[in-house]
Amino acid sequence: MNETENEITGQKESLLQKNIYINIWTKIRRISKLSYLHNVGKEPLRPLTFGLLLEDTVQKHGDKCAIISTHQNKKFSYSEVLHQADRLAAGLINIGFQNGDRVGIWAPNLIEWYIANMACARAGFVMVAINPAYQPKEMEYCIKKLVFALNTFEDLKNALSQHLNEYVFISRGTHNFNEILDLADAKSIKLIKNNQDNIKIDDPCNIQFTSGTTGQSKAAVVSHFNMVNNGFYVGKRNELGKKHHKICVQVPLFHAFGTVITISASLNYGSTLMLPSPILKKARKENISPEIAVTGGAICSPQLFKDMLEVLNLKKVKSVYGLSETTAVVFQSLYDDDQRKSTSTVGYIQDHIEAKVVDANDKIVPIGAPGELCLRGYSVMLGYWEDEEKTKETIGPHKWLRTGDQFIIDENGYGKVVGRLKEMIIRGGENIFPREIEDFLNTHSDILETHVIGLPHERLGEEVCACVRLKEDRTITLDEIKKYCKGNIAHFKIPSVLVIVDNFPKTASGKIQKFKLIEIVKNNKVNKEVI
Incomplete structure (x- = not known):
């Protein structure tokens, strides 16, 4: 054959x-009849560091294009990426950085971001992915050493002088990006290459800040082993191994979606990343015909799936579900999933992962019943940086990680997010999951986006409040909402409060911060229509 x-x-x-x-x-x-899954996997996990994965990819795909930055008009092959990463790593070592140092990358999606990420892995630094929208006060919480930034040097120096030991800027500051590359010499580059076996697969590789949907972000620490293998299995489910693919990056690189689902996955399969995505304006120029879209990071409505298929003329839309605490993905659409499975579930459990859904007493609930999703396996984080108490709250003595998500596992092993535990509304003793109401209201022809919250109620405990963003030049009333819901959802789920908003408070990765939304509504900072 x-x-x-x-x-x-x-x-x-x-x-x-x-x-x-x-x-x-x-x-x-x-x-x-219990909500428990264990996907033992058909392929062994890969005992590689992220830096050795880059070497392995160069051996297989060295001449292939690793990354194209369309707005910078730059591109590198995998061989060039390895060369640039080792030069940068050697240069940083020569100005005093050491194995195990935390190195913050604070910049938008640039080719330098990508190279810096690889350099950290090759040198044994812990890469700290930082939102470029953060202000100095927020930066203080995140980092000790700042490597790459696009803010003014004086602003950072004044705000962070007590927290940073070294400044390196792409275009300005004490060290220019290209100057760091030039500090490398043959001896220091050889040192980087010879030091790869001294970096362990279980060493910290990346600190990923959680999205902070319920308060201050937490610093999840993931290992080289986490990063390499999650990228491998994510890429496999996204069909990267079938042929050479170009990945249009629609997400920020500092997010787990960017570091794992795009960068690590592409590295595992020799795919090409494109920054920023040319999917709409430059598709013809780059000879790209979009085939597959992947959605994750926040609950996606069935209507949005439908719009993506039609507007982008895609063959498939896939779902992924995961957390920063699980490196990235733990549930994902399978290769042959039909549209119903892809849009109504977050997919099937990933290889080498265990999952269970438990009640308030930690008992596994029956198949199809809602409860808290708990996860165990290779992708679970090492812990929260310097926060042993919070780590123990999240990862129990038997290594099960509590997600805080209300979840359902069906009889075929597919998962569905019902909502966050803290978001569940209890109205007159009835448990109400906002997601169900949100998905239904999003089918209304005048509504663009809906988020449902619980508000205090003297008699019922809580009442249902629908916060909606309307399509341009559209209006809607609470009475119209009630009529639309009648006969379609249970009477106790029908909203009794309507709030029209122009936008929603969100995290940097696009997740809705419902705790902030509740504060806004409770403090009467928006117009409410109440029964």
Whole structure:
């Protein structure tokens, strides 16, 4: 058989094995009737550091384009990335950085961001991915050493002088980016190359700040092992191994979506990243025909899935679910999932991951019942940086990580997010999950986006408040909302308060901060319509 026939045969065998595996687990779960999953995986985990993964990719795909920065008019092959990363790593070592130092990257999506990330891995630094929108006060919480920034040097020096030991700027400051590259010499570059075996797969690789939907962000520490393997399995589910792909980066690199689902996945399969995404304006110029879109990071409505398929003329839309605390992805659409599974669930559990859904007493709930999702496996973070108490609250003695998400696992092993535990509304003793109401109201022709919150109520405990953002030049009343809901959702779920907003408070990664939304509404900072 030729190479193409072998590939097709391998795909069929892999699909058959996957279906056999799912069928076995479906039967077991129907017998047990409990919301527990363990996907043991068909391939072993990869014992590589992120820096050695780059070497491995260069050996396989050295001449392939690793990254194109369209707005900078720059591109690098994988061989060039390795060379630039080792030069930068050597230069940083020569100005005093040491193995294990935390190195913050504070910049928008630039090719220098990508190279700096690789340099950190090659030198054994802990890369701290920082939102470029952060202001000096927020920066103080995040970092000790700042490497790359696009703010003014004086502003940072005045605000952070007690917290930073070294400043390196792309265009200004005590050290210019290119000057750092020039500080490298043959001896220091050789030192970087020879030091790879001294960096351990379980060493910290990245500090990822959580999205802060319920308060201050926490610093989740993930290892090289976490990063390499989660990227491998994410890329596999996203079909990167079937042929060479270009990945249009629609997300910030500082987010787990950027560091793992794009960078690590592309590195595992020799794919090409494109910054910023040319998917709309430059698709023809770069000879790109979008095939697959991946959505994650926040709950996505079925209507948005439909719009993505139609507007972008895609073949597929895939879902992923995960947390910064689990490196990135733990549930994801399978290769052959139909549109219903892709839009109504967050996919099937990832390889080498365990999941269970528990009640308030930590008992596993029956299949299809809601409860808190708990996860265990290789992708669980090392912990929160210098916060042992919070780490113990999140990861129990048996290594189960509590997600804080209300979740349902169906009889086929697919997951569905119902909402956050803290977001559940209890109205007159009835448990109400905002997601259900939000998805229904988003089908209204005048509504662009809906978020449902609970407000204090003297008799019922809480009442349902729908906060909606309308399409341009549209109006809606609470009475119209009630009529639209009647006969479609239970009477106790129908909103009794309506708030029209122009925008919603969000984190940098686009997640709605409902705690802030509740404060805004409770403090009467918006117009409310109440029964």
